[in-house]
Every structure is written in C-alpha cells, then in structure tokens.
Amino acid sequence: MxxxxxxxxxxxxxxxxxxxxxxxxxxxxxxxxxxxxxxxxxxxxxxxxxxxxxxxxxxxxxxxxxxxxxxxxxxxxxxxxxxxxxxxxxxxxxxxxxxxxxxxxxxxxxxxxxxxxxxxxxxxxxxxxxxxxxxxxxxxxxxxxxxxxxxxxxxxxxxxxxxxxxxxxxxxxxxxxxxxxxxxxxxxxxxxxxxxxxxxxxxxxxxxxxxxxxxxxxxxxxxxxxxxxTEFVATFMGASNFFDVFVRGGDAASVSIELPGGAAARLPREGREWNAGERLRFVVRPEKLDLRTHDLSTRGVPSVPVTVEDRVYQGVGTVWLVRGPGGEAFSVYEQNERPDEGARFAAGARAFLCFRTRDAILLSTAGDR
Amino acid sequence: MRGRGGLLGAYAALVYLFLYAPIAILVVFSFNRARQTAVWEGGTTEWYRSLAKNDLILAALKNSLIVGGVATLIATVLGTLVALALGRHTFRGEGFTRQLLYLPVIIPEIVLGAALVTFFGALAFRLSLLTVVIAHVVFCVSYVAIVVRARLAGFDRSLEEAALDLGARPAQTFFRVTLPLLAPGIVAGALLSFTISIDDYVITSFVAGVGSTTLPLQIYSMLKVGVTPEVNAVSTLILAVTVVLIAVAQRLQRRPAEREETS
Missing domain, CATH: 3.40.50.300 (P-loop containing nucleotide triphosphate hydrolases)
Structure with missing residues (x-):
C-alpha cells in the first residue's frame, strides 16, 4: 500500500x-x-x-x-x-x-x-x-x-x-x-x-x-x-470492564498497582509516566477475563474477588455478570466448550476475576490528552 | 350492531341522495325530449346537437377554453416557482409569503371579485378577456403552488445531491431529476387549476367585459329566461369534463405515496 x-x-x-x-x-x-x-x-x-x-x-x-x-x-x-x-x-x-x-x-x-x-x-x-x-x-x-x-x-x-x-x-x-x-x-x-x-x-x-x-x-x-x-473508544468497541486503581510505584517497564480487594499487580507501563499515589484506570475486554473458583494471586495472576450476580446464555458463549468488592460491575465472556459449562457458578457464588497483565489496557483519561 | 349498521347505511344513503340527486336529475333531463316540462317524455340527444349550433354557447365555450388554457399555463409556471422558492429556500418574508399563498383560496370569492374589479378600475384597465385571465391567474397560482408544495414535501433531497455528485450542474440536476419527479404534482396542479377556472362564476362575473362572457356566465344568463334542456346538456358536459380532470389530478397526486410504500 x-x-x-x-x-x-x-x-x-x-x-x-x-x-x-x-x-x-x-x-x-x-x-x-x-x-x-x-x-x-x-x-x-x-x-x-x-x-x-x-x-x-x-x-x-x-x-x-x-x-x-x-x-x-x-x-x-x-x-x-x-x-x-x-x-x-x-x-x-x-x-x-x-x-x-x-x-x-x-x-x-x-x-x-x-x-x-x-x-x-x-x-x-x-x-x-x-x-x-x-x-x-x-x-x-x-x-x-x-x-x-x-x-x-x-x-x-x-x-x-x-x-x-x-x-x-x-x-x-x-x-x-x-x-x-x-x-x-x-x-x-x-x-x-x-x-x-x-x-x-x-x-x-x-x-x-x-x-x-x-x-x-x-x-x-x-x-x-x-x-x-480512550475510555470512549474502549466502551464503544465493547470493552466494558473498567478498573480504577492506585499506583503504588513502579520501574522503567511497569507500574505496580493495588487491585480492588487488595491484591498487588504489575502492569506494563506502555511508555507513560505514572507517579505513586496517582489514580490509574485500565480496561480488560470481557473475553480476556477469566472467572475462577480460586484466588490465583499467589501464582502471579492478577485476581479480584467478586460475587456472581447473573448469567446470560448466548448459545456460542455465556456472559457472567459479576460485582467487585467496591460494587463495580464486570462482565465476563466465556466460550461454551462443554454442555454443562453454563452452570459452573450459581447466583450469589463467590469467585475470582483473573486476567493476564498484557490484556490490561491502560487508558488515558480526558485530562491528560 | 347490525341494526346500527343498517341505520348508518340508510343515513349515508340519504346524505348522498341529498347531495347528488339534483345532479342526477340534471343529467337525466339533459336527455329529455320535452322542452319545458319537468316530465320525462322519452330520451333524445337533440339538445346536445342543438348546443353545437348555438353560437352564444360556442362563443362562451371558446372564451372559457382560452381563459382556462392561458390562466392555467401562467399559473402553473408561477405556482411551481412559488412552491420551489418556499420549499427550497429560506428567505426574508418566507412565512408571510406562505400565508399569502393561501389567501386567494380562503377569502370569499365575492370579496376577491370586488377587489379585482376595483383594482382594474383604479388602473383604468378596460374589462376584457385579459382581465378575466389575470383574475383567474390570481387564484389558480395558489392552487398550483399548494399541490406542488405537497409533492415537494415528500421529495428526497439526496436524489438531487446524487445528481450533483455524479457531475450534473444545478441546472442539469433541475431538468433531469427535480422537474421529472415533480411533474405529476405540476400536472395535477395544472388540471385542478383548469377545472377551477372553467367553473368559476363569481369572480369572472365581476371582471368580464363585453364579449368576454365565459361558459358559466352564459349558462346563468340563459337560466334567467328559464331552465332549458340545453342548459342541462351543457352543464352535464362541464360536469363530465370536471369529474375526469379531478380524477386524473387525484391519481397523479396519490401515486408517489403508493410507490414509496412498496419500495
């Protein structure tokens, strides 16, 4: 071209x-x-x-x-x-x-x-x-x-x-x-x-x-x-899971943050400056989130404790609607690989939202553009 | 329910009878052999044939056709331009112009007639066929403009944009896209305008000069002598022409809406 x-x-x-x-x-x-x-x-x-x-x-x-x-x-x-x-x-x-x-x-x-x-x-x-x-x-x-x-x-x-x-x-x-x-x-x-x-x-x-x-x-x-x-583009492209976190520190390549629920995680810095104590917002697409029964923080996977609220069966997949410790709403998209997979969690069940750090998209907020 | 339906049907029949019986009687008696009485004495087309030999009626018919034709032509061009100006452009006094447009349609004809004759008098205009044409243009313009405006309201502007996009200049766009698509509305307006012109009595009676008697004026003067079968015959002919023209005009106006429904 x-x-x-x-x-x-x-x-x-x-x-x-x-x-x-x-x-x-x-x-x-x-x-x-x-x-x-x-x-x-x-x-x-x-x-x-x-x-x-x-x-x-x-x-x-x-x-x-x-x-x-x-x-x-x-x-x-x-x-x-x-x-x-x-x-x-x-x-x-x-x-x-x-x-x-x-x-x-x-x-x-x-x-x-x-x-x-x-x-x-x-x-x-x-x-x-x-x-x-x-x-x-x-x-x-x-x-x-x-x-x-x-x-x-x-x-x-x-x-x-x-x-x-x-x-x-x-x-x-x-x-x-x-x-x-x-x-x-x-x-x-x-x-x-x-x-x-x-x-x-x-x-x-x-x-x-x-x-x-x-x-x-x-x-x-x-x-x-x-x-x-930007947040607008993320929402418009269907990425609706926003995480508001505090920056604890970091090095040249990454920022360390505190996730909702208290666990620590390190996200790639993507060339931007963040100072300790600042607020940071990132988004993870629904299909990049994983709903687990156990906390994987100890294995280095960022995990957020959530409560399962509802499940939307869509044929090819299932959407789990969950709430974080601060009442934040998240949605998790899962492929239906096995017939019984849709019934993994009951409403009200406790679970953990896990994701890979490379799938976390750090957003510029309207102020810093 | 059925009883009410029957009652409603009977009522409707009475209304239609009241409205149309006189017209039906007029049409029937135009074929009546008897000259004076309101008694049926057998059918004939004699009165239609004698019409064709009646110089007064033929002269009046000629005047009516001239007035109707010329007034319609002028009113159609002017009315279409008015509709385009109102529908396509915003200009100072637009609202006022739009209101003004409806005036000749709503003010009593007798007022318009009196106004026109005063106007011609003030300008020292001699009453003639020309003044009749001018008077008819005055009210016909409004009818044409109203009908064309209605057609314009349903006009998809993106058609004109498409023509411009394909390389046509504004004038070419007007003649290749706008005008052909407005044509049914313009023709409907023209037919309506011709019908109204042919039928007009009140305004014409004010502004017609010597030798510019139109058909409605002629019929009225014949009636003063008495209702003759010839009057019935000529009235029947006017009725037939009017009904046909109105039917055609209505068809032309309806078509775009129907086409859009199926598309």
Whole structure:
C-alpha cells in the first residue's frame, strides 16, 4: 500500500449554530486504503463525509483530494463519488440510465455508455439488469446499483454513507466481504461511514473512531480493537470492564498497582509516566477475563474477588455478570466448550476475576490528552 | 350492531341522495325530449346537437377554453416557482409569503371579485378577456403552488445531491431529476387549476367585459329566461369534463405515496 494521501483533512470544523458537528478534525486518508469513520449517531462522521463530498461547506479548515484543494469546490467538481445511505437511485430512470447518468459529464462518448454501464453492472453482479426500474429491485440489488453508479465514473475516492444500514443481518455480512474484495481488486480509496464496530473491523484497513465531532483514535483496525486509546473508544468497541486503581510505584517497564480487594499487580507501563499515589484506570475486554473458583494471586495472576450476580446464555458463549468488592460491575465472556459449562457458578457464588497483565489496557483519561 | 349498521347505511344513503340527486336529475333531463316540462317524455340527444349550433354557447365555450388554457399555463409556471422558492429556500418574508399563498383560496370569492374589479378600475384597465385571465391567474397560482408544495414535501433531497455528485450542474440536476419527479404534482396542479377556472362564476362575473362572457356566465344568463334542456346538456358536459380532470389530478397526486410504500 502506498502512503500517498488520497484525502488530507486539516483543522476541519463544521458548526450548526452553536454546535460543532465536526470540531477541528485533522487526518490523512491513504491512497488505496479502506478507511472507516466509526462512531455513534451524532458524532459527526456523516457530516465529515458530506464535507469531503462537497454537500456541506466547512466553517473552517481545508480538504485536499490527491493534493488538490477542494474545500470550496462544488460536488460536481470533485473526483469523488458517493454511495448514499438510502441509495438515492433516480426512481424515474431505469437501472441502466441510473448508472449512465453521470457519464456525459465525465467525457464518456455516448456510444461508449452501454459498454461502460454493462461493465459497471458486471462488477456488482447485476449483468442484464439495465432495463429494470429501481422499484423492481430488492434492497440488496438497489445497494449494488448505487455502488455501480458511483464506480462507473471511476472516482479516485469512493464515499460510502452507511450503505449497508438498510440490509438485513445475513445479507449485510455477505456484502461486507464483497465490498472489501471489490475495494482491494479496484484499488480505489474507500471512505466508509458506519456506527457498527463489527462492520468497521471486518472491512477496514484503518478506523477513525469519532465522538462529539472529534477523532478519539485513528489506528489500524486491530489496534483500535485491542488497544483502545480512550475510555470512549474502549466502551464503544465493547470493552466494558473498567478498573480504577492506585499506583503504588513502579520501574522503567511497569507500574505496580493495588487491585480492588487488595491484591498487588504489575502492569506494563506502555511508555507513560505514572507517579505513586496517582489514580490509574485500565480496561480488560470481557473475553480476556477469566472467572475462577480460586484466588490465583499467589501464582502471579492478577485476581479480584467478586460475587456472581447473573448469567446470560448466548448459545456460542455465556456472559457472567459479576460485582467487585467496591460494587463495580464486570462482565465476563466465556466460550461454551462443554454442555454443562453454563452452570459452573450459581447466583450469589463467590469467585475470582483473573486476567493476564498484557490484556490490561491502560487508558488515558480526558485530562491528560 | 347490525341494526346500527343498517341505520348508518340508510343515513349515508340519504346524505348522498341529498347531495347528488339534483345532479342526477340534471343529467337525466339533459336527455329529455320535452322542452319545458319537468316530465320525462322519452330520451333524445337533440339538445346536445342543438348546443353545437348555438353560437352564444360556442362563443362562451371558446372564451372559457382560452381563459382556462392561458390562466392555467401562467399559473402553473408561477405556482411551481412559488412552491420551489418556499420549499427550497429560506428567505426574508418566507412565512408571510406562505400565508399569502393561501389567501386567494380562503377569502370569499365575492370579496376577491370586488377587489379585482376595483383594482382594474383604479388602473383604468378596460374589462376584457385579459382581465378575466389575470383574475383567474390570481387564484389558480395558489392552487398550483399548494399541490406542488405537497409533492415537494415528500421529495428526497439526496436524489438531487446524487445528481450533483455524479457531475450534473444545478441546472442539469433541475431538468433531469427535480422537474421529472415533480411533474405529476405540476400536472395535477395544472388540471385542478383548469377545472377551477372553467367553473368559476363569481369572480369572472365581476371582471368580464363585453364579449368576454365565459361558459358559466352564459349558462346563468340563459337560466334567467328559464331552465332549458340545453342548459342541462351543457352543464352535464362541464360536469363530465370536471369529474375526469379531478380524477386524473387525484391519481397523479396519490401515486408517489403508493410507490414509496412498496419500495
């Protein structure tokens, strides 16, 4: 993958009245990568995408696409195309006419249009659908026509605004894989907006997690999942077990802490400074926690005494809901390997939460960024 | 339950009878052979044939068609533009303009008629077919704008964004996407406007000059002499045209909603 920037965003801000929907965002999207803007609704991801597409004018900041400043360029002057959330297929035109719509503005000779339309439809496995009307298509087919219409113009960057939101779960999974394969084989930069962390993880090379108009973390997909940088990202990626502890001391490589319940543990320092007496917060993903009947502290495994409150059977796995000594809520995810495993603990039983120190993710709190 | 249903049915039947019996009688008697009496003396299409030879009625019909056609054309263009301005842009006095739009629809026709004739008088405008056209444009604009605005309210803006995204400029987007999608609403507005123009009596009676008698005015003047089968015949024809146009207009207005339901 080249490291040339397809899209350079510098200090981009969009205010609607007093609210900053996008707040001084700076980021680079590399040429040829599958880039996702991930976040809850209202985090500014769609507004950011719409500014790249030219549908919203930024209040401040700049956008460059392949080096060219397009901050104030109209949508029809940008080398990008968009797949809209509800596809925005023209209902009065056939599938073929939809796909051909923009070709005359991109210097495609009229005689070449049918061939180019057929090629674009072949790309999305809709060969022969030219004369259908959009209202005769299923949701999945419409989504593919929208994709073909945008790809037919051979954009340098393709923008996708939650294009799978209207599809059912099963179809969605299939399309995710197809979309990723298509992106790889075409080598076009994809900028994908979604609120679904699993979807973003499945497809993206890199993910920018957004919250309240700002980018909380921009990283490789796996890093965002494994090493969330902030509490927000951790929670959004499904890591919900937070431990608030006191720092006792430490050395160059690790910090020693006191766990809830009094046991001591040493966590990797990850290059950050912590002083004795400071508070520290870390998170462990539910599947990285282990629920045991015995305290493993003596064997060097961090253990926290807990009380089992409830059990949620999920078929493939079981989620244990437990409470720590200070009333903290934790959830532990366990694969169901044996049929009787779900019944290991009764409600009210005492148990120990164990984890490996390398699975503890030290968080920066909002103050120290 | 059944008893109440029966009672309700009977009541409904009476209401419809009250509403439509006079119209039915008018239609039936337009085919009555007798010239004067309200007694059925056998069917004939004689009155329809004599209509075609009645120069007064033909002249009035011509005036009505000219007024209806020209007023509808102007009102459709203006009304569509008003609807687009109100639906698409925010500007100073927008709320006021929107209220103003409904005025010709709600104020009593007699007031509008009196106002127009005063207005033309003040401008020393001679009453003619032109003043009738202007008066009809005044109220037709509102109907067109209201119908087109309704269509515009259900319009998915992302369709226009998609066109811009695909490289079309704003004017090209308007003619290739916006206008074709608004067309059913515009045509419905035009049909409604034509129907209302053809039927109008009160306002027209104020602003019509010599030689600009329209069909409703002509019918009324014929009635002063007495109800003739010819009046019945011409009324039946107007009724038929009106019903067809309204039915078409309603169909055009309904279609987008139905299509969205299935999509």
């Amino acid at each position: 080249s490291t040339v920037s397809a899209v350079e965003i510098r200090g981009l801000t969009k205010r609607f009245g007093d609210v900053a929907a996008v707040d001084a965002v700076t980021l680079d999207i590399r040429a040829g990568e599958f880039f996702s803007l991930l976040g809850p609704s209202g985090c500014g991801k769609t507004t950011l995408l719409r500014m790249i597409g030219g549908f919203e004018l930024p209040t401040a900041g700049s956008i460059r696409i392949h080096g060219e400043d397009v901050t104030r360029t109209a949508p029809y002057g940008r080398p990008v195309n968009m797949v809209f959330q509800h596809y925005a297929l023209f209902p009065h035109l056939s599938v073929g006419e939809n796909v051909a719509f923009g070709m005359r503005y991109h210097g495609v000779p009229r005689g070449d249009e049918p061939r180019r339309v057929a090629a674009a439809l072949a790309l999305v496995q809709l060969t022969g659908y030219e004369s259908r009307r959009p209202d005769q298509l299923s949701g999945g087919q419409r989504q593919r026509v929208a994709l073909a219409r945008a790809l037919a113009l051979e954009p340098e960057v393709l923008l996708l605004d939650e294009p799978l939101g209207a599809l059912d779960q099963k179809l969605r999974k299939e399309v995710q894989v197809q979309l990723k394969q298509l992106q790889r084989s075409l080598g076009i930069t994809f900028v994908f907006v979604t609120h679904d962390q699993e979807e973003a993880l499945t497809m993206s090379d890199r993910i920018a997690v957004m919250n309240r108009g700002r980018v909380e973390q921009l990283d490789e997909a796996a890093r965002v999942f494994e090493r969330p940088a």
